[in-house]
Amino acid sequence: xxxxxxxxxxxILKPTVLTLGVFDGLHLGHQRIMQTVVERTKEVGAHATAIxxxxxxRAVLHPVSAPPLLQTLDQRxxxxxxxxxxxxxxxxxTKEFAAQPAEDFLYEIIHDRLQAxxxxxxxxxxxxxxxxxxxxxxxxxxxxxxFLADEVPEVTLRGQRISSSMIRNLLAxxxxxxxxxxxxxxxxxxxxxxxxxxxxxxxxxxxANLKPHNRVIPKFGVYASATLVxxxxxxxxxxxxxxxxxxxxxxxxxxxxxxxxxxxxxGDVLRVRFLHRIRDERKFNGIEELKAQxxxxxxxxLNYFRQEGVRNMLEIL
Numbered sequence: 246x247x248x249x250x251x252x253x254x255x256x257i258l259k260p261t262v263l264t265l266g267v268f269d270g271l272h273l274g275h276q277r278i279m280q281t282v283v284e285r286t287k288e289v290g291a292h293a294t295a296i297x298x299x300x301x302x303r304a305v306l307h308p309v310s311a312p313p314l315l316q317t318l319d320q321r322x323x324x325x326x327x328x329x330x331x332x333x334x335x336x337x338x339t340k341e342f343a344a345q346p347a348e349d350f351l352y353e354i355i356h357d358r359l360q361a362x363x364x365x366x367x368x369x370x371x372x373x374x375x376x377x378x379x380x381x382x383x384x385x386x387x388x389x390x391x392f393l394a395d396e397v398p399e400v401t402l403r404g405q406r407i408s409s410s411m412i413r414n415l416l417a418x419x420x421x422x423x424x425x426x427x428x429x430x431x432x433x434x435x436x437x438x439x440x441x442x443x444x445x446x447x448x449x450x451x452x453a454n455l456k457p458h459n460r461v462i463p464k465f466g467v468y469a470s471a472t473l474v475x476x477x478x479x480x481x482x483x484x485x486x487x488x489x490x491x492x493x494x495x496x497x498x499x500x501x502x503x504x505x506x507x508x509x510x511x512g513d514v515l516r517v518r519f520l521h522r523i524r525d526e527r528k529f530n531g532i533e534e535l536k537a538q539x540x541x542x543x544x545x546x547l548n549y550f551r552q553e554g555v556r557n558m559l560e561i562l
Contacts, residue, residue, distance in 0.1 A: 246326040249334045252354050258292040258332050260360040264397075265296035266370050269409045270315035271324045273429045274367060274400040281365050281397050283329040291362050293331045297321065298338040305338050313460035315409060320435070320459075334359075347373025347382055356390045363393040402427055419464035421519045431471065431558075433518035434459040434499065438510045450539050452484075452500040453510050455517060462497065463519050465526040469546040471559055472503050473516040478559050480504045482546045483517055486526035502539075504547070520558070521549050 249257060262285045268275045279295065286293040299318050304311040316324070318335070325333050336342065350373055355361045364383055372378035383394035400407045407427045415424040416432060425431045436457035453472075465486040472481040483501040501517055523542050529535040549555060 246322070246330060247332040248322055249332065251337065252334055252358055257334070257359065258294070260291045260362050261294040261332075262286045262289060262291045262363045262365075263294040263296060263355070263359060263361050264365045264367075265372060266367055267298055267301055267409075268295070268321060268325075269301070269312075270412055270428060271321065271328070272400075272407050272409065272412060272427050273402075274407045276328060276429055277400055278365055278367050278397045279325070279328040279330060285363050285365075286331075289362050293329060294334065294359065295325050295330045295332075296334045296336060297325075298336050300338055302338050302343065305340060306343060312410065312413060315412060315432070315459070315461050317435075317458050344374050347371075347376075347378030348386075349373075350378060351383070351386060352390070356392070361392045363395070365395055365397050368396055368399045413461055416461055416463045419466055419522045419525075421463055421468065421522055425520070431518035431520050432461075432463065433471075433516055434462065435514060435516040436499075438513050438515050440511060450502045450536075450543075451507070452502045453515060455499040455501060455515055457499055462499065463522075465497065467523040467526070467542050468519045469521040469523060469549045470501060471518045471520060472501055474503060474506060474508070474510070478518075479506060480546070480550045480559070481517065482523070482543055483519065484526065502543070504543075520555070521546075 283293045380396045387394040434457040436455045438453045439456045468483045470481045470483040471478045481501050481503045
């Protein structure tokens with residue numbers, strides 16, 4: 246997939262079928278938009294293109310209320326490619342860009358530079374000054390500029406609209422199973438493995454201590470998880486919290502014990518996906534009580550992994 250930071254590049258593939266939005270998390274609603282773009286590209290002979298923005302517009306315009314993002318920009322772009330997008334254009338979002346009339350962006354970028362044949366928006370999305378670039382504006386100018394504009398229907402689950410904010414709320418509540426259904430995959434984080442206090446080694450459960458790149462972390466507790474090691478997803482169990490039995494750290498940690506693995510991971514970038522919540526984090530009366538609980542947690546996690554559907558999921562993650 247080609248990635249362009251800004252729209253000034255001369256080698257952008259043209260013509261295009263495109264969509265634009267933040268697409269944080271790339272949940273099932275976003276995936277429907279991408280699928281529409283890719284399918285229409287094949288029909289009209291164009292290039293599947295996604296325009297996204299970095300940083301999040303609210304981080305620039307309303308920083309106090311800006312949401313923490315489910316994905317880093319690199320993760321978002323990687324998922325674009327998985328979904329069949331041929332080129333991604335990252336627009337640096339600034340106050341100056343936000344003040345640009347939507348009509349200018351429509352003429353100069355969507356029509357002139359990208360030669361759009363078709364443009365698809367998610368329900369309720371708008372761009373440009375005063376959010377003037379909505380589906381109504383695109384449809385108004387589509388005949389004049391010679392492209393099709395349409396809005397992709399939203400996706401619902403249990404009668405609720407799937408959204409990034411809904412998924413953030415679910416993760417904050419520890420409801421990773423429902424978040425997984427809305428994302429179409431388990432929620433995961435990635436980050437560099439750092440040296441911890443090595444206490445896990447002393448009780449038989451050496452953990453990889455993850456310093457996450459992601460800002461959204463599920464609710465404190467213990468989770469059955471999948472960890473990507475040497476190109477394969479391995480069964481693991483992950484604790485998120487402040488280690489109240491020992492330090493009660495101010496900064497939460499993510500500690501992952503990978504079953505049947507004793508390799509060295511310090512300094513590596515690790516990916517962990519949260520599959521099933523086992524319990525809340527709590528304080529124990531010393532190491533022996535903690536060790537006994539970890540053994541129970543591990544047994545529960547291994548029972549979870551023995552389920553047929555879970556075994557299949559690990560193979561296709």
